[in-house]
Amino acid sequence: MGRGNKIETKASYQAVMAKIDGLMAKGSENVSAAELAEIRRLALSAQEYEKNVYVVDAPSTLSGMIEMRMYEMRLRQVDLARKLKVSPAKLSLILNGKQRPDVDFLKAVHTELNVDANFILEHA
Template sequence: MKHISKDSEYQAVMSKIETLMTKGSKNVSKEELDELRELALMAQTYEKSIYVVEPPKTLVGMIEMKMYELRLKQHELAKKLHVSNAKLSLIMNGKQKPDVEFLKAVYKELNVDADFLLQHA
């Protein structure tokens, strides 16, 4: 697989992808479908190298990111962490410090690194 190293190459790949996509899935050959897969992987690799998402720097930020990743609403997260919705709300709004049981639940249920928890709690 070739690699994209600059924006002009990325734009050319995206243009080719768009051309193949407009044909419709029923109108592309096996070769074109294989090419489309390779182009998409090239574009994805380039995008990941350019668009770096900074990791959260706070406990609340980490919990919010995990909520997004797991597609959880706040009341669903509270249930998962075995806390009341009110307690979770207080913690998320900075009005209550997280206790050890809460941090343990975040570690176990959300798979948040223990070192991160110790540094940011």
């Protein structure tokens, strides 16, 4: 892979990752400015490859969407419950399919977690 080239194959990706690992193994205090720029360039190329190859399907259930948002927002379940203004027990029951969500809960999912209203209507 030449400078500025897009990673096209798994072999090229693995070579880039090996190069990044090699440069990073030197330690941050031993990496030159040029090497740091090279790490950034390689990492951006690897990130672009990963976005195209490792596609994660969107959740197909309301509980899956809520859990994805909880992960994205780096919230623990207890913090998510507080954000949605429900008890941790109620949130657990809803996420496990043992209790149907009420309108207030669904509104909170829409406003606090920015879940599309159409998704909520189709999956609630």
